[in-house]
Amino acid sequence: MNVAFFDRDGTIIEDYEDHEWTNVYKPVFIDGAIETLRHIQKQGYKIIIITNQYLINEGYISYEQYDVVNNRMLRVLKEHNISIQEVFYCPHRRDEDCRCIKPNVGMIEQAITNYPDIRLNHSFIVGDSRVDVDLATKLGIRGYGIRVTNEQSNVTLIDAISDLQSIINKYERS
Template identity: 30%
Template sequence: MKLVILDRDGVINQDSANFIKSPNEWISIAGSLEAIALLNQSGFRVAVATNQSGISRGLFDMTTLNNIHDKMHRELAVVGGRIDAIFYCPHAADEHCHCRKPDTGMIEEIGLRFSMEMNGVPAVGDALRDLQAFASAGCQPILVLTGKGEATLAASKQNPEKALPPNTWICVDLAEAVQRIVTELD
C-alpha cells in the first residue's frame, strides 16, 4: 500500500491566524484538491493529520469540525478525490498531549490504522512542527510554501534552532509536492 500524510490548514486549505472556525472559512488552496485526486489516481491512500486546538480553546465544537471536514470531502469528491482518514488533535499546546504535532502520536496512529511502517512515507506540512513530527516518525518530510510555509523556510535559514529536518523536500504548493511524490516514489 502507498500512503501520503497531509497537514490540513495551509496545505489543503487556506490558513488563518484566527483558526478555521466554520465551513464558510474553509477555502481550498488552488490546485490542492486536484493534487489529492492525482494521489488517489496514482494508487496512494491519503491521511490528514491536523492540530485543531480551537476545540480545546472553545472556538468551535466537534459538530463544527465535522461540518468543516464534510465540506472538504464534498469538494474533493467533485474533482474525483478522497481522503481516506482524518486524524486530529483537539488539545492546546499547554495540555502536553502526545498527539499534538510536533509529537508523533497522530502519525503513530496513522501507521496503526493502515498497518504500515511510517519509514519513508511522504508527509506534507507548512509548519516546522509538522515536519518535526513527520521526521521523528520516520516519514519523508515535505515543506510547502503555502500557509506558514514561507515563514517556516525563512525562520529555518535565520535560526539554527528552527532548522528543517534533514532531507526535507521544499515545494511551492501541494500540487508540486504531489507531482514529485508520484514521479519519485510511485
C-alpha cells in the same frame, strides 16, 4: 499501504488566524490542492489527513463546527473522486501536553493502529508548518514543507502544494 499524510489547514484548505476560525463554516480550497491530491492518489498512495485542532479545546470553535468544515471538505473531494482514507485530529489545547498534537507522533500511531499495513518508509508527510516537517523528521520519513522547512535532509522545501505533482512523479520513477 503507502500513505501521503497531509496537513489540512494551510495545506489543503485555507488557514486563518485563530480568532477568525470562529466564523468559518465553509472550507476554501487552496489553488492546486484538489488536482494534487488526485495526482498523488493516482500514484498509488492512500491519503490520510492529520490536523492539529487546538482551536477546539482552546474555545475558538466547537466540535460541531469542526465537523461541518471537515465534512464539507470531504464532500467536495469526493465529488472530485478523491477518497480520504481517514482524518485524524488533535482537539487538545497546546498546553495540554497530549501525545497527538504535531510534532508528536500520536496521530501517526493512531493511523498505524487502524491500518497496520502502513509502510512508513514508503510514506511521506506534507504541511505548511514547522510541526509538520518536524514530525516527518521525528519519524525519519520524507517530508515536504510548503514555505517551511527545518535543517534536516529528509525535508524538501516547496513553494506550493502543486509542486508535489512533479516531485512525486520523479520519486516514483527513481
